[in-house]
Amino acid sequence: MSTIFMDIQPVILWTDGLIFALLAGVLVLGMFVVIGLLDSLHYREKLADSPADKPQYSIEVLSVFDALVGTLRTRHEKTYSAPLAMHLYAKEFVERDGTTVRDYPRLQFGGAHLRDAAERRPDLVRRSAIGLAQGLAAGLLLLGVLAAWQARQAKLSLGEWLTRWGEGRLGWPGRTLVCMATLLLMLAGVLAQLAAGYHVFGTDKVGQDVLYITLKSIRTGLVIGTLTTLVTLPLAISLGIAAGYFRGWVDDVIQYVYTVLNSIPGVLLIAAAVLIVQGYIESNPELFDNAAARADVRLLALCLIMGMTSWTGLARLLRGEALKLSTLDYVDAARAFGVSHTRILSRHIFPNVFHLVLIAIVLDFSGLVLAEAVLSYVGVGVDPSMHSWGNMINGARLELAREPTVWWQLGAAFTFMFTLVLAANLFADGVRDAFDPRREAGR
Amino acid sequence: MFAYLLRRLLYAIPILIGVNLLTFALFFVVNTPGDMARLQLGAKHVTPEAIERWKYEHGYDKPLLLNKAAEGSAQFTDTIFFKHSAAMFVFEFGKGDDGRDIGTEIRNRMGPSLAIALPVFVIGLLVNITFALLMVFFRATYLDLWGVVLCVVLMSISGLFYIIAGQYFIASLWKLLPISGFAGGINGLPFIVLPVLVSVVAGIGGGSRWYRTIFIEEIGKDYVRTARAKGLSELRVLFRHVLKNGMIPILTGAVVVIPTLFMGSLITESFFGIPGLGSYTIDAIQAQDFAVVRAMVFLGSALYIVGLILTDLSYSWADPRVRLQ
Numbered sequence: 001m002s003t004i005f006m007d008i009q010p011v012i013l014w015t016d017g018l019i020f021a022l023l024a025g026v027l028v029l030g031m032f033v034v035i036g037l038l039d040s041l042h043y044r045e046k047l048a049d050s051p052a053d054k055p056q057y058s059i060e061v062l063s064v065f066d067a068l069v070g071t072l073r074t075r076h077e078k079t080y081s082a083p084l085a086m087h088l089y090a091k092e093f094v095e096r097d098g099t100t101v102r103d104y105p106r107l108q109f110g111g112a113h114l115r116d117a118a119e120r121r122p123d124l125v126r127r128s129a130i131g132l133a134q135g136l137a138a139g140l141l142l143l144g145v146l147a148a149w150q151a152r153q154a155k156l157s158l159g160e161w162l163t164r165w166g167e168g169r170l171g172w173p174g175r176t177l178v179c180m181a182t183l184l185l186m187l188a189g190v191l192a193q194l195a196a197g198y199h200v201f202g203t204d205k206v207g208q209d210v211l212y213i214t215l216k217s218i219r220t221g222l223v224i225g226t227l228t229t230l231v232t233l234p235l236a237i238s239l240g241i242a243a244g245y246f247r248g249w250v251d252d253v254i255q256y257v258y259t260v261l262n263s264i265p266g267v268l269l270i271a272a273a274v275l276i277v278q279g280y281i282e283s284n285p286e287l288f289d290n291a292a293a294r295a296d297v298r299l300l301a302l303c304l305i306m307g308m309t310s311w312t313g314l315a316r317l318l319r320g321e322a323l324k325l326s327t328l329d330y331v332d333a334a335r336a337f338g339v340s341h342t343r344i345l346s347r348h349i350f351p352n353v354f355h356l357v358l359i360a361i362v363l364d365f366s367g368l369v370l371a372e373a374v375l376s377y378v379g380v381g382v383d384p385s386m387h388s389w390g391n392m393i394n395g396a397r398l399e400l401a402r403e404p405t406v407w408w409q410l411g412a413a414f415t416f417m418f419t420l421v422l423a424a425n426l427f428a429d430g431v432r433d434a435f436d437p438r439r440e441a442g443r
Numbered sequence: 444m445f446a447y448l449l450r451r452l453l454y455a456i457p458i459l460i461g462v463n464l465l466t467f468a469l470f471f472v473v474n475t476p477g478d479m480a481r482l483q484l485g486a487k488h489v490t491p492e493a494i495e496r497w498k499y500e501h502g503y504d505k506p507l508l509l510n511k512a513a514e515g516s517a518q519f520t521d522t523i524f525f526k527h528s529a530a531m532f533v534f535e536f537g538k539g540d541d542g543r544d545i546g547t548e549i550r551n552r553m554g555p556s557l558a559i560a561l562p563v564f565v566i567g568l569l570v571n572i573t574f575a576l577l578m579v580f581f582r583a584t585y586l587d588l589w590g591v592v593l594c595v596v597l598m599s600i601s602g603l604f605y606i607i608a609g610q611y612f613i614a615s616l617w618k619l620l621p622i623s624g625f626a627g628g629i630n631g632l633p634f635i636v637l638p639v640l641v642s643v644v645a646g647i648g649g650g651s652r653w654y655r656t657i658f659i660e661e662i663g664k665d666y667v668r669t670a671r672a673k674g675l676s677e678l679r680v681l682f683r684h685v686l687k688n689g690m691i692p693i694l695t696g697a698v699v700v701i702p703t704l705f706m707g708s709l710i711t712e713s714f715f716g717i718p719g720l721g722s723y724t725i726d727a728i729q730a731q732d733f734a735v736v737r738a739m740v741f742l743g744s745a746l747y748i749v750g751l752i753l754t755d756l757s758y759s760w761a762d763p764r765v766r767l768q
Contacts, residue, residue, distance in 0.1 A: 021592075259751075260461035265743035267709060271728045272466075272736055276474040279482045366599065373601050374710055379729045393603055400611050414604045422599035429595065 019173050022430030027180050028423035031188075035215060036222040039065035061292045065219075069212065072195060075109040077207035080399075083408050084198045086111030086120055110199045127193040135189030139182025146178065202408040204396070214412045216387035221420060224303055224372045224382075225365040231307025232314065232364065237357060240315035241349055244322025245341075251319075258312040266309050267378065270302075274380040277301040295383035302375070302382060306368065314360045321353045355435035362428035366421040373417065389413040451755060455748045459532070462744040466737055467528040476503035476523070479733055483540070501734070502526060502537070527737070536738035540730065545738045548723065555625055556707030556719030558635055563642040564704055567650060568697060570643055575654030576681055579662060591655070597648025605645040606714045613637060623716035638715040642708065657692045661685045690761045698754045702746040706739070 041064040050056035066073050080089035087104035094105045106112070114120055143165075150170075151161035168175045191211075194200050201210035243254040261269075281287075281294055288294045325331060326349065334344050375381035376390025384391060396409035470479075480497040481489050498504040503523060510522050527537065536545035578590040614622035620637045661667070662685055670680045707721030716722070720739070727735035 256457065256461065259458050260465065260744075263458060263744040263747040263751075264462055264465070264740055265703070265706065265747075268724065268728075268736060268740045268743060272469050272733075272740065275482070275728070275731055275733075275736075276469065276478075279474055279478040283478055283481055370601050373603055377603060378709060378725055393601075393607075397603075397607055400607070400615070410607065414601060417601055418599055418604075421601075422596065425595050425599050 019430070020176055021426040023173060023176050024180055025423040025425075025427035025430060027177075027184055028419060029427060031184060032218050032222065032420050032423070035065065036219045038068060039063045039216060039219040041065075059290065061290075065215070069195075069215070071109075072209055072212045075199075075209060077107050077110065077199070077203045078105075079203070079205060079207055080406055081107055081110060081199060081203045081207075083200060083202040083210075084110075084120075084124065084194065085202065086114060086117065086198075089404075089406070107199075110203070111197060113197055123197070124194070127197065128190050131190035131193035132186050133189075134193070135186030136182065138185045138189070139178065142181060142185075143178050146174070150174075201412040204409055205399075210392075210409055210412050213387050213392060214389075214416050217389045217392065217413070217416065218420070220299070220382055220386060220388040221369045221372060221417070223299060224306070225368045225424075227300070227303035228306045228310065228368050229361050229364055231304055232311040233357065233361070235307070236311040236314035236318060236360075237350070239311070240318030241322045241345060241353065243315070244319040244324075245326045245345060245349060247323075247326075254315070254319075258315055261309060262312045264309075267375070267380075269309050270305050270375065271378065271380040273305040274298070274302060274375075277305075291385055295386045298383045299386065302380075306371070310364065310368075314357070314364075317356055317360070318353055321356060322349055325349050325352055358435060359428065359432045362424060362431050366424035366428065369417065369421050369424070389417045448752070448756075451752045455752070458748055459741075459745060462741065463528050463531060466740050467524060470733055470737055471503075471523055471527075474733075476501075479503070479731075482731055501540075527734075531738065531741045536741075537734055539727070539735045540732040545735055549720065549738070549742065552707075552718060552720045552723050553705050554627075554719075555717050556705060556712065556721060558631065559638050559642070559711060559715075559717055559719065560704040560707055562635065562639045563646075563708075564697075564700070566639065567643045567646045571647060571650030572654055572686075572693070574647065574651035575658055576686065578651065578655045579658040579685070580677065580681060582659065582662075591652065594648045594652040594655075598652065600645075600648075602645050602710060605641050606711065609637060609641040609644075610714065613640075623714065625715075625717050634715070634717075638711050638717065642711055653696070654689070654693065657689045658685055661689045664688075691758065694757045694761055695754060698757045699747070699750040701753060702749040703743065705746060706743055 042061050043063070044057040044059075044061055047056045047058055078088060081087070082089060086107055088107060090104075091102050092105050093100050094103055096103070111120060111123075114123060147158055147161055147165065151158050154161065156164075164170055165174055165178075191200060195209075195211055199209050199211065201214065204210055204213065239254050239258070243251045277298060281297060288297060331344060331348055334348055339347075372381055372388060373390035373393055376388060377394050381390045382388045392409055392413040396406065396413070399406040399409070476498050477494055480494040480503075484493055484497060495504065505523050505526065530537070534546060536549070539545050539548070574590070578587045581587045581590075610622055613619050614637060621634055622637075623634075625631055625634050658681075666688075667680060667684060670684050671677075675683075705720065706724075707717070707719040709721045709725050711717070712719045712721035713725045723735065724739045726732075727739070
């Protein structure tokens with residue numbers, strides 16, 4: 001064994017790096033999706049003192065995610081506090097030993113279990129260590145389950161499978177997958193351990209935990225990314241392929257429509273449409289019973305509008321591809337056999353442009369998440385009452401001028417947005433390299 | 444050549460009409476002047492009289508398409524469509540909610556917008572192509588791999604972050620440049636440097652990667668192999684052959700945005716307090732000034748169409764095989 005290791009020279013192929021990136025992208029995306037899904041199961045709690053025969057429900061709409069994070073949602077401080085702090089950001093008059101002094105008051109929840117500031121550092125280290133250990137344990141458990149299942153499938157002994165896993169000879173990147181997952185689990189473990197006793201990303205102006213708001217924003221980002229893409233796809237696919245396949249006046253009409261839409265600056269079209277929806281909501285308040293429903297309608301409208309404006313790029317691409325494909329011999333042959341247009345389109349054209357659609361989906365997704373922040377800044381994004389990274393950035397950007405600087409809100413929002421977009425971009429790269437035949441040239 | 448140009452210009456007319464009809468539908472049919480008045484007046488002051496007065500003040504009290512009360516040709520001309528939508532074809536935009544003439548405002552604000560957008564465009568193009576050529580020169584090495592990774596990372600950072608970080612570190616913390624503002628002439632130079640720098644840096648990731656893809660595709664072609672077989676140096680191949688042939692896809696992306704540079708950048712101008720068209724638009728959106736938004740939509744579309752025509756012309760300049768017919 002060891003002689004083999006002596007004789008080899010490590011070689012990193014391009015594909016290895018790409019698989020690495022692809023897996024990291026998939027895992028991080030998966031984690032975001034899980035949080036987003038948990039946050040999408042909404043309910044209203046029954047009020048404690050409501051009669052049993054006629055139950056009354058709280059006006060606050062909660063989600064399963066809120067229930068899972070427990071007290072993170074309700075632990076409000078008075079105002080700003082720095083990440084992992086145990087004192088408030090601003091000085092106040094506090095009672096101490098019978099006299100009133102001006103000092104930084106202790107936080108109600110952040111580090112409330114500590115007796116004095118000297119205990120903070122050891123406590124942070126201890127919690128982080130516990131979190132790391134828990135993450136590691138969860139990773140090992142994952143490996144164990146995977147090994148037991150896969151070894152049975154491949155009819156190998158457990159030891160044999162694990163050896164193959166350790167040497168990376170599985171035929172699929174199992175080693176990378178488990179290592180990455182373990183790293184992520186360890187990170188999550190540390191975050192969870194620290195969040196139980198502190199405000200990991202500090203608190204915002206009204207004292208809400210920034211970690212909680214950031215996690216809640218994940219759903220908004222995902223909804224905008226996926227819903228908009230779902231609006232875009234049918235338009236882009238049907239119109240793009242129809243224009244390229246049927247040509248003639250169909251092509252002229254569709255080209256005209258997308259040149260018109262394309263020539264209008266996107267932000268302005270979105271702004272105009274959002275202003276209109278806003279006007280509609282305001283003049284018909286009876287249709288929406290609570291603030292959450294209003295915010296939701298606006299989010300839905302935003303996705304629709306962004307979808308309506310962003311299908312043109314993909315449609316143009318598909319048109320060109322369909323133009324090329326429709327002149328090929330096998331399409332001619334199908335026509336000569338009297339195969340119907342619908343069948344030619346669905347069996348011969350669409351499968352051959354599918355890779356372009358797939359690449360466009362993932363690429364658009366990351367662009368849309370970034371666009372949300374910009375639109376919220378312009379004032380035509382999601383409802384200001386909704387948790388979103390754009391709203392967080394918009395609310396916090398003026399606070400940089402404070403002394404000392406309040407940076408943690410911006411930091412948290414940018415970090416999470418960056419993580420999601422980077423994961424999506426890496427995934428998109430992986431998908432493109434896997435499906436786009438033209439990209440062989442460089443390697 | 445001339446006939447081609449004429450035909451392209453004629454083709455632009457139906458597109459502009461389409462844009463005009465679309466904005467008319469959005470702003471006057473879907474969203475009636477009554478709705479606009481309600482939004483502008485706010486919930487407290489909405490009375491039928493107030494709405495009528497607002498409509499009268501803004502000239503929105505006419506029928507949409509056909510004025511039955513008027514005589515002769517005034518039946519068509521004394522309508523909202525003719526006064527507010529058709530008038531845009533002669534660049535007659537009317538007045539904004541603040542009472543200022545939109546046309547004058549646009550002329551005054553084009554300069555500051557261009558002062559930012561033009562350097563960003565030129566420097567950005569040069570920097571991105573340079574980086575892309577470097578990556579292609581070192582292709583399939585670690586330098587190229589990490590270059591691409593860096594590009595993806597830079598692409599994934601929100602544009603707002605570049606601006607906020609630039610303003611915070613360069614202007615606020617190290618006090619190297621003014622944080623925002625604008626001045627005419629040579630005095631304005633220090634105000635321009637930071638927004639240009641930030642915008643160029645923000646565009647490096649996406650731009651260089653895009654150009655790298657173009658060059659990589661070009662380098663796989665037969666003429667490049669022939670050029671190498673002739674014994675040309677790699678640098679010469681890159682600059683004389685690959686760069687030249689890569690110009691067509693680069694032109695497609697670049698030339699079309701040149702006219703729209705006049706529109707400025709919404710976010711950059713608003714953050715840096717540049718009195719250009721971008722901040723004009725953003726203020727109008729935030730104040731819900733529909734007249735200005737409508738004017739900017741039309742102007743943007745017109746400039747985009749000019750860009751399309753310029754793109755076609757630049758093709759024939761870059762590639763003599765492309766003949767304009």
